[in-house]
Amino acid sequence: MDALGDRTRRTILERLSAGPVAVGVLADQLPVSRPAVSQHLRVLKDAGLVVESVAGTRRLYRVDKSGLRVVREYFDRFWETALDNFAILAEAEARDDTRKRGTGARPIKKG
């Protein structure tokens, strides 16, 4: 549970979506330390959301727009959640069916 971290990473992504940014510039714009920004960038990089490049002595970061990986990951995650929910609903329906069948076989309810 790292809510602040999540928000920070999201903010970083939003900043990077406007174009490549150096880590120092990001740190200046955000209420977190430079090492913390680097840590967040590493997580984003490992997740394939951000790519790194070197310009002179600076490292620049930008959103990885190649390969549509982000879009694919997004929909994959989305449908996973939706179908998990669907399975839960279906299981509840199946339990309901069983209960109704049980009641039908025994017209007098217990209790």
Place this chain on the structure above:
Amino acid sequence: MDTQSGSAVEVFRSVSVPLAQARAFELFTTRMTEFWPKEHSIGESELAEVVLEPRSGGRWFERGVDGSECQWGRVAAWDPPRKVVLLWQIGADWQFDPEFETEVEVTFSQEGPDRSRLDLRHCNLQRYGANTEQMRAIFDDPAGWTGSLAAFVDLAAAQTTPGH
């Protein structure tokens, strides 16, 4: 614009449920509201209902709590209890775009007397990559996107942080 624009990008998901094929089809198409991730909404007001008009050519839309409707796409093929194909026509700017189409193909197959499998394929996602401006737009706006992006980043973080 790049070498990948010509190749198809899709996602595939499958789930097995303890219902007969026809029941599973009915549940999926008539009670979408109950399993739809609520934050995935493009309307101005909070999502109240997801509606799928049960016929080929029917509309697929959300209704907000204030009664307003916001179209998501159309039914491209209606073939109960086996298959439904939905056109997801929400562009990268998170607006309904009648000119934009990605296909969500959902098939149901009987696996036993009371069991069936749902296979879902969301095709032609490469159309989101027509230009980088569109990609930027995905990040820029919608509440639905930012919420799920945060969840995704969260998950990515969990996978990449040792010991958690």
